[in-house]
Amino acid sequence: MFNTVMDVAGKTKDNVKTRLDLPEHCRRPELHLQESTNNKLLKPKASDSFTMEQKRKICEWVESLKIPDGYDSNLGKRVDSERGILHGMKSHDCHVFMKQLLPIAFCGLPENIWKPMAEISLFFKDLCSSTLRVQNLVRMAKNIVVISNKLEKILPPGFFDVMEHLLIHLVHEALLGGPVQYRWMYHFERSIGKSKRGIKNKHRVKGYPIDMMLLGMILQYNHYQSSTNRVYNSENAATFDQFFKDISWGPITVHTMSQYNVNGFKFSKEKYLENKKTNNSGVWVKGDDGNQNENVDYFGVLPEILELEYSGWPIKRIVLFQCKWFDPTSRGTRELKQHNIIEVKHTRKYEAYDPFIIAQNAKQVYYAHYPLRRDKSDWWVVIKTKPMGRVEVEIELDVAYQNEISSVHQVVDAELEMNLEHPDHILEEVNREELDMPTNMEKDEEETFEEDDWIDEEETSEDDACEWIDDEETSEEDE
Template sequence: MRFAKEDFTLRAMLLCTINDFPAYGNLSGYSVKGKKACPICDDATVAPRLTYSRKNVYTGHRRFLSRYHPYRRMKKAFNGENESGMAPIPLEGDEVYEQVKDISVVFGKPNKFEKNAKYKKKSIFWNLPYWKHMSVRHCIDIMHVEKNVAESLIGTRLTFRERLKMATSKVIDPDTLDKLQADIVETLCQFEMYFPPSFFDISVHLVVHLVREAKLLGPVHLRDMYAFERYMGVLKGYTTNRYRPDASIVEGYIAAESRHEGRLEGKGTIGAKWVSLKSQELNDAHFLVLQHLTEAHPYIEEHMRILKLKYPKKNYKWLVEEHNRSFVKWFRVKVLDELSCTPNEVGETVKWLAYGPNTEVKSYEGYDINGYCFYTKRQDNKSTMQNSGVTLVASSTEFSSGTPTCNQMSYYGIIEDIWELQYTTFMIPLFKCKWAENKKGVRVDEYGFTLVDFSTQGYKNEPLIMASQAKQVFYISDPANDKWCVVLQGKRRILGVDNVVDEEEYDEFDDIPPFSEGLPSMPVEDNLETNYVRVDHNEGIWEDRDQAGN
């Protein structure tokens, strides 16, 4: 039953452990050194000892060949003998348990073991009720096998490394595993023909067991140590004080995490300073904020209704211009009147919006928001990177034969200033941009590239946009004509930042699309959502002459 709200016992199962080979021995209790160092071959491990090197080597791979393979009869190429032995059969879990069940180890005190004992302790994992029923309890770590074997063979036997990659690929065809095992064994035998015995340490031998584990446990990428080792490399990179590496790693990790803080909701990064805006600039910025905050939408609709009732003979274009001119003052009076009544339903956000922003704004030369890193044009000129290009898509209202129609269009600009408006308890970041005029300065060539000409500056009366709704683009000079720039879409990296796991879900906006007044439409993607209002300019309004005279 779904949502039964009942208590239940959650159970977890340990499938296997993944470690380098020394840790393999620590967890399993098996001695991974000496004559019986292979825990899979166990007693059948072939490990002759080199007298002068004083080390055991792990050969005898001809046992894993098919019964009538010609290599079995080649004496001179190997150890001077025919090979009649067969590949050892790995012990099942219950058989291993019988070997370790009576081992008693008291930690912290000396313990006596038989000479050449295979197991030094009984692993705590045997306390799991299902552990002795598992065919593979500890996995061979392919990462360390590749590091110790494959990389040392570059330039000598590249095909061997290719076969290792086949065994460790994300997609495995079960029908090819037997052939892959035969190829690996044959290659190991060829190594025995040409390489000195000292080459065959335990890592080389473990390769012969990789296919077996792939058959039992599936693709290796689900149980290797690459991800953990890479991340350990990241953590070790934070070490600046070798005398206190643990504390150094903690400090470095916290510093790295703090760099992501604010990358989505907005955070100034470069050139912070306080500046005073002119009265008209501050009023335009405040009006832009009101147009785009959901809390102010009921007041916008009410103000438009009042204007329509008060001026019934005026056309829609005139009503919008009057709304743009008078709404800020009307909004302040309206909210303050509501606040004078007790009780009232005015929210905190609406209250501080009515009081308006501080006359001083915080200015930046760099700003991180929505997964992008933005710079002003001034900062771009000091940098080798370009981060000042922005674009946004807005709904535009066109007037044709007296009927307003809405279309989507794209705007392209360059950031000139970055401001944070301060509203006592919260702040709103804005970008002041230089915009290309869409009718004359934006076109799509025959190859489908969008070209922009910033010499045709447009929309000077509305340079501001909400920083949260800007997307980053890059402008590259057109080789055929320096006057034009080719627009390239920017990329952002937000997965994993502030718990974002789905970028498409993060991009979802409100269901109510805002609108724009008076710009010619341009083709944009059908699935592109708009979330922007552009209503405070008179440039480029299309309407019939008859309507214009009304």
């Protein structure tokens, strides 16, 4: 699909020979080859393919992407901006592009073309979820038939082979075998690669264990905004123990950190990543809006990582993230539920002052802008990541892992406009010698058969058939 939409020479299925088959197999007159008055063969550009200028913008966008460490390989090395292609992508690179980046990269296509491609991307994203529900799989089995039919109305017939038909059976395979991510080879390949690199790199970022009792005490201490005199007051001796008295003095030391590993994610502060190809500063946390709504998503970036140490024994340490939040209201955060796309307006910030969160509550995201949509220059797409080396199990009352559960929306619009002509009406010249096609002059000079000649041949063939039948009857009499 990528090679066809990007119109990669030698790999696209929308080639000249495919256009020759369209009059016979498809009702797409706007895509038929045209012959000019000077005997030049012209191929109308399809609306599902990009121009060279658009392809180069997409390549520049891929090259500028900054994704977290270990999430994917450096896609910037796979870019050839001169030819407008991506080359040398590994299977996992294609997997990430298909699931996460395809709806963003192809946003410049017409709406009726972009929607089916966004739906096929969401299909793979739901299929690869860590938790699959039977009712969602049943709905996916119905949707993939409709989505495939939409794509057949857009892409050339030569694109569809047994691999595209395989999508219909993947849902039934998931019903029998369970979530796909527990059956593929990426985990083992990553573990082997990590073992090979482990000897060369001795540096590892350490994370200190956190005491949940300490968290509760600190939150209680912040709730009172109380003073040390209140804690050490003899009247309150039964209320506060020595543990709470130690933290009431406040932290004795505060250390800043450039990186911190927690919850299977590797976080880095924003300034540390200025000259790097990766970005680990995207933060996502669940919270409330102060109006009894406790299921609000807060997205932001990480300027500082702080480690606080308190006096007394045992040693008490806690790590806090100081974050810059985007506006969580509808003016700064919106969701396209049909395609499961979340956007944040990076020019709008959270008005309230509430920058600190406990590191153990943070999850990681990264942001990508739209390469071909000037009307969405202020909006970034939020792409959530999964922790490395961990398997998250759904808890009945825990809503923090809902993004890992497949959420399938019914495909509503099953019909598609049949006009697939490019909006700019671009005509590309075709080399006739590659097809061995005659010109108009040569066509007139070709020999033609008269209608009587075809009839005589048919009559002759019928006579031969009669003779063949007589031979059979004679052989039966002889027996």
